[in-house]
Amino acid sequence: MVRVGIVGVTGYSGRELLRYLLRHPHVTISYLAARRLTKPTPITAVYPELVGRLRLDYRPFAAQEAIRNADLLFLALPPGVAMTVAPALLKAGKYVVDLSGDYRLESPSAFAKAYGLRHRHPHALKEALYGLTELYREHLPKARLVANPGCYPTASILAAAPLVHKRLVAPDGIVIDAKSGVSGAGRALKEELLFTEVNEDLRAYKANEHQHMPEIAQELGRLGHSTVRIVFVPHLVPMTRGLYASVYLRLKRRVTAAQVQRWYERFYQDEPFVRVLSPAAGLPKTARVAGTNDCEVAVRVAPGGRTVIALAAIDNLGKGAAGQAIQNLNVMLGFDETSGLL
Ligand SMILES: NC(=O)c1ccc[n+]([C@@H]2O[C@H](COP(=O)([O-])OP(=O)(O)OC[C@H]3O[C@@H](n4cnc5c(N)ncnc54)[C@H](OP(=O)(O)O)[C@@H]3O)[C@@H](O)[C@H]2O)c1
Structure with a gap:
């Protein structure tokens, strides 16, 4: 032991x-x-x-x-x-x-x-x-x-990794819109995190100034062997746990939905905790990963084939x-x- x-x-x-x-x-x-x-x-x-x-x-x-x-x-x-x-x-x-x-x-x-x-x-x-x-x-x-890793970086990097690894993403082509439950801020008392402040509220904070930005850029840069610039806006949502990253990736060339789905499934095929959802299975949900070490990922290709939407859900206290x-x-x-x- x-x-x-x-x-x-x-x-x-x-x-x-x-x-x-x-x-x-x-x-x-x-x-x-x-x-x-x-x-x-x-x-x-x-x-x-x-x-x-x-x-x-x-x-x-x-x-x-x-x-x-x-x-x-x-x-x-x-x-x-x-x-x-x-x-x-x-x-x-x-x-x-x-x-x-x-x-x-x-x-x-x-x-x-x-x-x-x-x-x-x-x-x-x-x-x-x-x-x-x-x-x-x-x-x-x-x-x-x-x-x-940080909670936002975990979800954001897992969502973007297969395409960054393939070096298909434009250097300034990553926009991350992320949302976290309140436990992400820790247990210490903070006025802005009181129930009465958070309940029935949705807010962005530290837009493009969050301490996790350089971590995400560092790791995606390493993975893609080039400098990466990201746009990152975190939000606080009135739930206890759960974190969702919606990552928009502008590509250097056109791709099809079937190709991207195949790349993601292959990249994570042996992973015990990353679940790539099939198109029929729908999109990730924080409720499904709450209390687990799982990360759910799904990908969609926008019309024109040059922008991919990669979505990831984790439990901020789990994965x-x-x-x-x-x-x-x-x-x-x-x-x-x-x-x-x-
Ligand atoms: N919450 C999340 O979702 C999450 C996700 C990923 C990473 N993290 C990171 O993980 C770390 C912990 O996060 P958390 O949310 O669990 O924080 P937290 O709820 O605020 O808890 C902090 C803990 O650290 C203890 N502590 C503070 N200063 C200490 C000191 N000088 N010596 C010994 N113990 C000390 C506190 O003890 P007392 O109760 O005695 O003050 C408490 O047990 C943070 O760096 C955070 O950024 C958090």
Whole structure:
């Protein structure tokens, strides 16, 4: 059994990690930490539903305790915190899967621009592996530090990847209209996220300024071997979980619907968690992927054959966070990729 810890267990991603790990056949949950407590406290004080299922205290984070008690640590912390926690864990030879944005961008200057913070562990950015499992699976067994992708990037990249990989997309031909449920913003109190503010409301935010934009551009650029410029508008929708990316791709040449459908089906044919819907199956739905690590994808070709509409739905806390983090753990440590996730 691999001993696994969660730092940030009281947050939404931390809770979702617990849910998946409790049913994982090859791990034991051995260390839990958060911030706003002064002494070790039973985790059932936060999650009473775990009475009889998990007897373990959570505690203020302390590197030496984490190192003593776990082989792999999930960091489910706000941006800017993981990069202060990971160095000691890595130095002690631990595996780290970071769910924040701290290690996703290749350069410290790109990180500073996106997050408005100076990177405190810049030399690790080169060694961190971007953990979109479908694209980096073969590198995961050698990785020590995995940067789990953001929720918007996961859906957007999976929607666009087959065509970008074929190098059919015009360099400035990607427009992403994305929507997330409110849990995507985390559990911390924010006035604009109160029920009374969010209910019966639909709003765009950070239009073309969101911190996930450089991450999406970086990864699609790598995949297509060229610089990619994207337009990205995220929206907040009044539901708890779920994330939808509608990606409009302008192509360099004409294609047919049958060709694009075939390319997508082939690209994802062996993927346990990406489901390409047939035209008869309709379009993705967040309700169908809620509580799972699945990503539903569908493609349509606009009249004229030069624009493809690629749609993807995920659970922001599943494939967009905790589910994918566990998928990465499975591949890193040589377990069946679906362990704990089906
Ligand atoms: N929510 C999503 O859908 C989603 C999707 C993908 C990626 N992510 C990323 O995953 C990370 C976690 O997101 P979340 O939504 O789960 O956040 P969250 O609900 O706000 O939870 C944050 C957690 O971090 C803990 N924490 C904060 N500062 C800490 C510190 N200095 N030391 C130890 N623990 C500390 C908090 O503990 P206290 O409760 O004690 O303050 C809490 O347990 C974020 O970086 C986020 O961007 C989130």
